[in-house]
Amino acid sequence: MCLGVPSQCPGSNAVALANGILAAMTMTNFEMEPTPAPQPEVKVFMPRWAKIVLGVLALLSLYCLYRAQTSLEAQDEMQSTIKSLKRSVMGLESDSKTLKKQMTWSKEKQKLLKRAIKAERGEQALREELGRVYANLQGKNYTPPPKNFTIPDDPDEPVEEEEADEDRPDAPAPFDYNSCNREEHLTLCGLIKDDPESVETKSRSCARKSLGWGGPKKHKFAECFMEEIPQLSEHCAMCFADAASWGYKNCKLSCASSGDRCEKCLQPYAEDHRKCMGFLLPGYGMPADCPVQVEG
Numbered sequence: 001m002c003l004g005v006p007s008q009c010p011g012s013n014a015v016a017l018a019n020g021i022l023a024a025m026t027m028t029n030f031e032m033e034p035t036p037a038p039q040p041e042v043k044v045f046m047p048r049w050a051k052i053v054l055g056v057l058a059l060l061s062l063y064c065l066y067r068a069q070t071s072l073e074a075q076d077e078m079q080s081t082i083k084s085l086k087r088s089v090m091g092l093e094s095d096s097k098t099l100k101k102q103m104t105w106s107k108e109k110q111k112l113l114k115r116a117i118k119a120e121r122g123e124q125a126l127r128e129e130l131g132r133v134y135a136n137l138q139g140k141n142y143t144p145p146p147k148n149f150t151i152p153d154d155p156d157e158p159v160e161e162e163e164a165d166e167d168r169p170d171a172p173a174p175f176d177y178n179s180c181n182r183e184e185h186l187t188l189c190g191l192i193k194d195d196p197e198s199v200e201t202k203s204r205s206c207a208r209k210s211l212g213w214g215g216p217k218k219h220k221f222a223e224c225f226m227e228e229i230p231q232l233s234e235h236c237a238m239c240f241a242d243a244a245s246w247g248y249k250n251c252k253l254s255c256a257s258s259g260d261r262c263e264k265c266l267q268p269y270a271e272d273h274r275k276c277m278g279f280l281l282p283g284y285g286m287p288a289d290c291p292v293q294v295e296g
Contacts, residue, residue, distance in 0.1 A: 177278035180236035189290035215248040239276035
């Protein structure tokens with residue numbers, strides 16, 4: 001026994017050390033945290049139908065991504081197609097401008113060709129007039145040679161003289177055609193043969209449609225007359241426009257209706273009308289230059 005003497009008791013130092021630690025913990029109010037207990041493992045239970053739904057949603061997501069990618073590719077292809085179409089349209093516009101320039105140049109060439117032919121006809125008429133004068137001075141009969149001109153549709157074609165077909169019974173006598181040609185002559189005479197008032201009726205209708213301040217507008221009249229008779233050229237239709245303008249200024253009251261009074265009033269213009277076309281149609285109170293038989 002240690003008899004109350006701590007130095008003589010076994011393990012007294014260990015007991016003193018433990019008491020000192022307890023006293024220090026008491027003084028500092030130190031409390032030791034307890035060790036947390038291990039949590040049990042939680043298992044999530046998913047029913048089978050939920051797994052199927054999640055799978056379907058995953059497949060739908062993949063399908064939507066695929067469609068989006070396909071749409072983007074199609075949009076890119078469409079944009080490239082649009083760009084190529086724009087380039088094609090630009091090329092067509094350029095070609096159209098070039099063709100328009102060529103057509104304008106062709107029309108100018110055709111106008112010049114028509115003017116040259118008209119001048120040549122005038123020269124021929126003057127030569128024939130001189131021939132008549134010299135023949136009259138010498139007391140001889142003068143017979144002018146037939147001279148028919150045909151304006152080609154293609155301005156690059158050479159201008160050829162049309163031979164007079166005198167053997168045909170339906171062919172008119174040789175005329176010095178000016179703004180109208182032989183085919184137009186036969187067409188007009190054919191219309192008059194079928195209906196004597198057909199050309200006059202069409203002329204009156206176009207005069208009313210083209211009427212403006214001071215009388216019929218010549219270009220509008222010519223456009224209307226070419227629609228009424230498609231076989232006529234613009235130059236030939238302008239002869240009728242000139243006649244309508246003259247008639248409006250000088251015979252407006254007399255020609256309010258067709259008849260002898262109107263023809264008598266228009267008679268002073270007959271020779272001018274003949275010179276413009278190269279022949280004379282009925283309606284001027286004078287013999288007309290239509291053949292007895294006309295092509296149908």
